[in-house]
Amino acid sequence: MKTIIIAAGYATRLGELTKNFPKPLLQIGSTTILDRMLDDLDTIADIDEHIVVTNHKFAHIFNDWAAKRQGSKPITIIDDGTETNDTRLGAVCDLLLAIDQQTIDDDILVAAADNILYFRFQEFVDFAREKQTSCIMCHEQPSIEKLQRTGVIVVDEQMRVLNMEEKPQEPKSHWAVPPFYIYLKQDLPLVRSSVDNGCGKDAPGNLAHYMVDRTTMHAWPMSAGRFDIGSLDTYYEAQRLFS
Numbered sequence: 001m002k003t004i005i006i007a008a009g010y011a012t013r014l015g016e017l018t019k020n021f022p023k024p025l026l027q028i029g030s031t032t033i034l035d036r037m038l039d040d041l042d043t044i045a046d047i048d049e050h051i052v053v054t055n056h057k058f059a060h061i062f063n064d065w066a067a068k069r070q071g072s073k074p075i076t077i078i079d080d081g082t083e084t085n086d087t088r089l090g091a092v093c094d095l096l097l098a099i100d101q102q103t104i105d106d107d108i109l110v111a112a113a114d115n116i117l118y119f120r121f122q123e124f125v126d127f128a129r130e131k132q133t134s135c136i137m138c139h140e141q142p143s144i145e146k147l148q149r150t151g152v153i154v155v156d157e158q159m160r161v162l163n164m165e166e167k168p169q170e171p172k173s174h175w176a177v178p179p180f181y182i183y184l185k186q187d188l189p190l191v192r193s194s195v196d197n198g199c200g201k202d203a204p205g206n207l208a209h210y211m212v213d214r215t216t217m218h219a220w221p222m223s224a225g226r227f228d229i230g231s232l233d234t235y236y237e238a239q240r241l242f243s
Contacts, residue, residue: 035069092207115229132184149167
């Protein structure tokens with residue numbers, strides 16, 4: 001299994017803090033946002049490589065970081081060639097770039113790089129191994145307003161995904177989808193052809209939405225929460241909580 005970390009955004013909502021520095025490498029206490037995630041992923045025996053997709057503006061910073069990281073898995077940095085928020089490829093295209101450039105023929109765990117997690121990724125991998133299908137994560141979200149800003153799924157009693165909508169005005173359930181996915185090797189042909197067949201490019205949830213209609217997928221209910229760092233306020237709150 002390969003990890004693909006989507007880290008090619010420009011984090012414009014963090015202002016000067018990320019004007020010339022990537023959000024995933026911002027310091028939280030004695031480590032960085034991304035290092036916290038990779039420290040957990042390093043413990044999963046199934047994973048043999050981490051692939052981080054970034055943009056041209058920040059690629060040299062990620063390369064310097066990767067050269068110094070004392071992790072147990074090799075890290076590959078991919079530069080998607082963009083230099084501004086207006087020219088970004090979008091998360092799905094960045095994922096496809098990683099798959100094609102590295103000629104990946106393996107299961108992949110896809111993750112956004114700006115979350116601090118209260119659970120272990122091993123639980124997610126174990127769930128996918130049990131179900132033997134590609135999988136997404138989910139959590140119960142009581143707020144209709146927040147459901148209208150994320151992916152929402154409908155599942156059956158076995159947590160098979162029956163339907164997924166991105167940012168629905170009238171959510172059909174309270175199961176929200178965070179940006180963490182496992183796509184099995186058997187489904188990679190569908191992933192590779194997704195954009196050519198009309199899949200949205202911007203958000204990683206666009207691909208999950210596309211895949212749900214074309215293959216069997218299950219949803220793992222997160223065993224604990226996550227802290228999403230998306231603004232200056234949440235970054236400073238993370239500093240307070242985790243330093």
